[in-house]
Amino acid sequence: MKNYTPPVKSSWKGRDSDRVLYLHEKVDCQIITHLPKHTTGFALLGYACDIGVKRNQGRIGAKNGSAEIRKALGKMPNHLEAHQKITDVGDIHCQSQDLEETQKALSDAVTTLLDKNLFPLLMGGGHDMAYAHYNGIKNHLLSKGKRPSIGIINFDAHFDLREDTQGANSGTPFYQISNENEPFHYLCLGIRKDANDRKLFETAHELDVTYVERNTFRIQFAKEINTWIRAFMDKVDHIYVSVDLDGFSSAYAPGVSAPSPMGFSPDIVSQSLDTIIASGKLISMDIAEMNPVYDVDGQTAKLAASLMHQIVHSEFS
Ligand SMILES: N=CN[C@@H](CCC(=O)O)C(=O)O
Numbered sequence: 001m002k003n004y005t006p007p008v009k010s011s012w013k014g015r016d017s018d019r020v021l022y023l024h025e026k027v028d029c030q031i032i033t034h035l036p037k038h039t040t041g042f043a044l045l046g047y048a049c050d051i052g053v054k055r056n057q058g059r060i061g062a063k064n065g066s067a068e069i070r071k072a073l074g075k076m077p078n079h080l081e082a083h084q085k086i087t088d089v090g091d092i093h094c095q096s097q098d099l100e101e102t103q104k105a106l107s108d109a110v111t112t113l114l115d116k117n118l119f120p121l122l123m124g125g126g127h128d129m130a131y132a133h134y135n136g137i138k139n140h141l142l143s144k145g146k147r148p149s150i151g152i153i154n155f156d157a158h159f160d161l162r163e164d165t166q167g168a169n170s171g172t173p174f175y176q177i178s179n180e181n182e183p184f185h186y187l188c189l190g191i192r193k194d195a196n197d198r199k200l201f202e203t204a205h206e207l208d209v210t211y212v213e214r215n216t217f218r219i220q221f222a223k224e225i226n227t228w229i230r231a232f233m234d235k236v237d238h239i240y241v242s243v244d245l246d247g248f249s250s251a252y253a254p255g256v257s258a259p260s261p262m263g264f265s266p267d268i269v270s271q272s273l274d275t276i277i278a279s280g281k282l283i284s285m286d287i288a289e290m291n292p293v294y295d296v297d298g299q300t301a302k303l304a305a306s307l308m309h310q311i312v313h314s315e316f317s
């Protein structure tokens with residue numbers, strides 16, 4: 001398989017127990033092409049690529065994000081029952097700076113995981129992974145003869161609605177999706193006015209994007225935010241969630257390409273995820289832009305791992 005790095009059990013380390021008390025003891029490693037035809041649980045897939053960040057004039061390093069998230073997640077406690085599975089299926093990596101080829105490989109891998117009845121949990125990597133991720137979900141639904149009615153909920157400081165006329169990058173994924181999908185359902189939570197120019201706001205309005213600015217995306221407004229999330233989810237059959245770590249305040253997430261000193265805090269994201277999970281519509285999720293080069297004491301990787309810990313231990317697992 002092109003652009004594919006199989007998983008290695010040695011990536012999963014932590015305290016040892018005789019009762020699978022820790023996630024490193026719980027996670028199975030499996031090559032994608034060797035997965036059984038029909039299985040259950042979560043599939044962890046890395047996007048080891050930061051070419052899109054480089055193309056977007058950002059600080060590179062996110063290609064090593066998935067490795068750091070694995071390290072943080074493996075040390076965390078396991079509260080799952082024996083029948084609840086987590087499988088690490090490895091990474092999609094970039095070869096010869098070819099972003100489009102890497103995105104195609106990620107998209108195909110996501111389709112394969114969904115076809116096998118797994119819930120994909122992707123760890124990145126530049127946010128260009130979102131374009132590939134969406135297409136992987138769409139192709140899975142199309143192959144099942146289902147109408148691809150997918151709503152995107154993106155936790156992010158940025159719209160990522162830059163035009164891709166000069167090629168795709170980490171700032172273009174949702175513009176690319178909007179170009180190829182009508183209707184386009186996009187909810188963006190945490191938008192910063194000091195991080196998106198006027199053209200991006202105009203594009204968001206033209207595309208009828210629903211967004212909540214960072215000043216409002218706070219736990220004090222949880223009731224209203226839940227109402228808006230539910231209203232958005234009512235319009236679609238499936239929800240794809242993307243969490244861009246650069247939306248968090250850099251006090252929580254310094255390890256990103258474009259840090260947000262005035263970003264949101266983890267409580268409101270965690271609470272919003274519970275609301276999304278309760279809908280029963282969540283089909284796939286990613287956490288993007290983990291850049292270990294700028295992380296401090298592994299905080300950002302730990303934050304990403306905590307969100308994944310919440311997802312795998314939530315009601316729908
Ligand atoms: N992934 C998105 N990146 C942001 C980068 C912003 C910045 O360079 O500060 C964007 O393109 O808008």
Ligand SMILES: [Mn+2]
Nearest residue numbers: 157158244246
């Ligand atoms: Mn962002």
Ligand SMILES: [Mn+2]
Nearest residue numbers: 127156160244
């Ligand atoms: Mn983004």
